[in-house]
Amino acid sequence: MTIVTEAPADAQQESVRRVHEVARRAQLAAADLALATRADKDGALAAMAQALVDRTDEIVAANAADLERGRAEGMNDGLQDRLRLTPERIAQIADAVREVIALPDPTGEVLRGSTLPNGLQIRQVRVPMGVVGMIYESRPNVTADAAALGVKSGNAMILRGGSAAAQSNAVIVAALRSALAEHGLPADSVQLLDGGREDVTALITARGLVDLVIPRGGAGLIQTVVLGATVPVIETGIGNVHVYVDSAADLVMAREIVINSKLRRTSVCNAAETLLVHRDVAATFLPTILGDFATRGVRLHLDERAGVVAQDTGVGFDPATEQDWRTEYLDAEIAVGVVDSADAAIDHINAFGSRHTEVIVTENRAAARRFVARVDAAVVAVNASSAFTDGGQFGMGAEIGISTQKLHARGPMALPELTSTKWVLEGDGQIRS
The missing domain is CATH 3.40.605.10 (Aldehyde Dehydrogenase; Chain A, domain 1)
Structure with missing residues (x-):
């Protein structure tokens, strides 16, 4: 409007x-x-x-x-x-x-x-x-x-x-x-x-x-x-929500969290719009999750390193632009990037995020604590879907909105x-x- x-x-x-x-x-x-x-x-x-x-x-x-x-x-x-x-x-x-x-x-x-x-x-x-x-x-x-x-x-x-x-x-x-x-x-x-x-x-x-x-x-x-x-x-801010899959992530858990965060309902503000994956697990995790997205009709916007993986798997994609990192799609689209470290993921999120909800998937508790402390957002989730950012899920009943x-x-x-x-x-x- x-x-x-x-x-x-x-x-x-x-x-x-x-x-x-x-x-x-x-x-x-x-x-x-x-x-x-x-x-x-x-x-x-x-x-x-x-x-x-x-x-x-x-x-x-x-x-x-x-x-x-x-x-x-x-x-x-x-x-x-x-x-x-x-x-x-x-x-x-x-x-x-x-x-x-x-x-x-x-x-x-x-x-x-x-x-x-x-x-x-x-x-x-x-x-x-x-x-x-x-x-x-x-x-x-x-x-x-x-x-x-x-x-x-x-x-x-x-x-x-x-x-x-x-x-x-x-x-x-x-x-x-x-x-x-x-x-x-x-x-x-x-x-x-x-x-x-x-x-x-x-x-x-x-x-x-x-x-x-x-x-x-x-x-x-x-x-x-x-x-x-x-x-x-x-x-109440827009939901440019990120999920970061750390090098120490349980990749089976990560797959479920990413899919639920993005696809439970694509049109809501707590839906994930960007996926960041640590370089150490990118070659293992990305072929699976990109395939999941492709079979579900999700349009992909990939950075250069994620694009190399996609080319090897035959998945179609668009090159990610800076605007893609800033976009709340509210649809079956997602931007995907590979990062060198948890700190690089945090810097990306703080640069492009909307201060709504941010997710880390990791078994490294020190990395989780650092992510929680450094990410500037109203809600930070560790090993849980972004879909839980909701007044009803928080035990508040109906919500008036999510303040950022x-x-x-x-x-x-x-x-x-x-x-x-x-x-x-x-x-x-x-x-x-």
């Missing part, structure tokens, strides 16, 4: 008026949510999950229209997979909402506190952010995930999905709003912006009405929001990351001398 910030003055003014009205309704809803008990919120989440199941046929029909429009506009297979909803996927989305019910409510949690010698009690507690704007692209499951996490954490959510999922998102949000209202919580706890690009500009500059914006999608979307927002932003920045939140974000803190002082007349 490309966002432009210039628009005719009258169109932008109308968008600002409309988005500000949405934000004011969200502020009122957030004030009510702040008073809701955990039982209130959990009951609403159960109703929201059931509403998705009850309206499965309607959601699938809307999604089919989105898919048909996407095909007509030349959407690739990977993006269509991210967009596609089936009854099974809707059931999984509903289950993800239900999983949030079982998670602890972060609001009101006391992080620290003390009683001063004069009897004044001081404590720092978690409180909702308030109004959170979420800007994302073609995965309609994010709509339900964001709504569920928002309700549980006491935040009103303003959602702006990509145009590719417009009809799917409209039906999903209608179902969620209906369930909220029927359960006694404000329907405006979840609102959907369905206007043009001007709405994004209005949302990310609604300082004082919107407390936080979270962009989730491609590099263009994220950078546009980060650079154009006056509202605070949590940056270092302030406030890093890695998969769920309920605690949607809160701020408030200091509460309780006394019985103390004054300061």
Whole structure:
């Protein structure tokens, strides 16, 4: 989704008026949510999950229209997979909402506190952010995930999905709003912006009405929001993920990890996009893994040394360019290179990676510790697939995104990351001398 910030003055003014009205309704809803008990919120989440199941046929029909429009506009297979909803996927989305019910409510949690010698009690507690704007692209499951996490954490959510999922998102949000209202919580706890690009500009500059914006999608979307927002932003980065196979790797294990990291789902941000192999095992490991990729229809971008191996095995490939090392393919493509050492792999990752998830496969614990310490990423995995970088896999329930920045939140974000803190002082007349 490309966002432009210039628009005719009258169109932008109308968008600002409309988005500000949405934000004011969200502020009122957030004030009510702040008073809701955990039982209130959990009951609403159960109703929201059931509403998705009850309206499965309607959601699938809307999604089919989105898919048909996407095909007509030349959407690739990977993006269509991210967009596609089936009854099974809707059931999984509903289950993800239900999983949030079982998670602890972060609001009101006391992080620290003390009683001063004069009897004044001081404590720092978690409180909702308030109004959170979420800007994302073609995965309609994010709509339900964001709504569920928002309700549980006491935040009103303003959602702006990509145009590719417009009809799917409209039906999903209608179902969620209906369930909220029927359960006694404000329907405006979840609102959907369905206007043009001007709405994004209005949302990310609604300082004082919107407390936080979270962009989730491609590099263009994220950078546009980060650079154009006056509202605070949590940056969720693209997933240019690497798997490094060390000289001390168990190559049977490495093969399984590489295949799972790349091919479990090629269209998700935790999918591997680059494979780096130590030169000492390249001649043994590369023929096998390149053959695996070739039989599965994966397009290969190989550096010179990996290309020599491929020529010997007859596997087709394209020479890797510098742009290939920087690319998040989100499809059945991967860049492959041979490195001279673990440090060379680390340097490559820190130069080209997106600070999302990085993997080392090795039986050398010293090499693993060095990799973990030196690689700059939100998640570093040792002898495990990159596919585990996911809020659900981390026990967080549904996730709002994966932060690649270092302030406030890093890695998969769920309920605690949607809160701020408030200091509460309780006394019985103390004054300061």
